Amino acid sequence: MKNAIYAVLVCVLTSFNLYSQEISDTKFGKGLINFTAKDSSFSVKFAPRIQFRSYTSWDYDGENFEDPEQAFLIRRARLKFDGWALTPKLKYKIELGLSNNDISGANEFTRNAPRYILDAVLKWNFYENFELWAGQTKLPGNVERVVSSANLQFIDRSILNSRFNIDRDIGLQLHHKINIGENFVIKEKLALSQGEGRNITVGNLGGLQYTGRLELLPFGEFTNKGDYVQSDLEREQTPKLMLGAVYDFNDDAVKTRSNLGSYMILEDGTLYQTDITTLFLDAVFKYNGWSMQAEYANREADAPLAIREGETNLPDYVVGVGNAFNIQAGYLFKSNYEIAARYSTNDFKEITNLLNRKEYTLGGSKYIVGHKLKIQADLTYALQDDINDYIAFRAGFDFHF
DSSP states (O other): OOOHHHHHHHHHHHHHHHHHOOOOOOOSSSOOOEEEEETTBEEEEEEEEEEEEEEEEEEEOSSSSSOOOOEEEEEEEEEEEEEESEEEEEEEEEEEEEHHHOOOOOOOGTTTTTOOEEEEEEEEETTTTTEEEEEEOSSOHHHHHHHHHHGOOSOOOOOHHHHHOOEEEEEEEEEEEEEEEETEEEEEEEEEEEEOTTOOOOOOOOOOOOEEEEETTOHHHHHHGGSSSOOOOOOOSOOOEEEEEEEEEEEEEEEBBTEEEOOBBOOOOOOOOOEEEEEEEEEOOOOEEEEEEEEEEEEEEEBBBBTTTOOOSOOOOOOEEEEEEEEEEEEOTTTSSEEEEEEEEEEGGGGGOOOOOEHHHHHHEEEETTTEEEEEEEEEEEEEESOOOEEEEEEEEEEEE
16 A cells, blocks of 8 residues: 555656646646656646545435435545657556545455556557557446546436446557548447456456447537537537447456456356346437437346356356436536436346336536536435335535646
8 A cells, every 4th residue: 555655656746846847838627737848759747636525315215214324435536647658649548546436346356456547548549530549448338437537417427337337448449530521420439358347467367358339420529529528518509419339248257247346256266257248329419508418228148147057046146137228418507507417227137136226316516617626416316126215415526637
């Protein structure tokens, strides 16, 4: 732990040393440090951020509310470095997580070490609109997951994302876009990854993971990559639409949620393996302060019950197969206050014995410096099968240099 903290301090102090040598103009929300070498051989931007959250929930049995449960937490605390080296066509991104939520999940396959590294990736624009990525970063999955947690319309992502997303992994990605006519844009994203998630140190345990995402933007690209920023902070002057589809295949997956969830370890210590496929369909629309995002997810597995052939006992692990849906919309007033509403469902197959849930959420935000400094709150009513429903109130702020 001490060594990791020292390493982070060295990075920060080094950045401040660079800062004292040469700096380009910057301001709050554009990075704490923006540095370009005098010989133009590299650049670096350093942007720390924190998210503070308060959470209160009340179980509801249909007649009475139980005593509330309440918690404060630092949901995220991160250090982000990005820039380019040798040429602006060779970009990099490094993001480190320091909160408990960021570093939890240590196990024998990560050498029982905290998982500090979120992103460590190079992006090489090697020819025209082709870009090759190598390293650890988010896979091109559902749009809600690829949107940074710093750019969310609600306190946190939906229950679709929490149970069905494919998150980060280590490997290669190829990104490309085509311009057709005056406005129509098509983007293709392909990924080949290890299939066990981030910070795995023991090598490939099952097969590889293959991901493809196709995006159609019939009215042209969003302002400042707004298709991956929730809320219409740019107040698009003309309607903008993005339609996306993702197919992900994890060959011989060893975790309950493709490259996420628990390792399916059998009684004899071996890993259970099964092919898992995940499908996403999503859409983003923005116009003049209005924003909308919709997503559908489906997950299937060849053999979702982690038991040996011929066994009839209850399995210790089950792949989370089923469907999910999420839709949310909001309106940003000229005062930079926003109101938003969201409806989300998780509908697992009966074989999984997992909890089905529906959530209705109403949220409000005040953007002081866009997503970089904002205050948010939301109220959720959740309906759950076979156990009590609940109401939850969340509030917090984001602070992002």
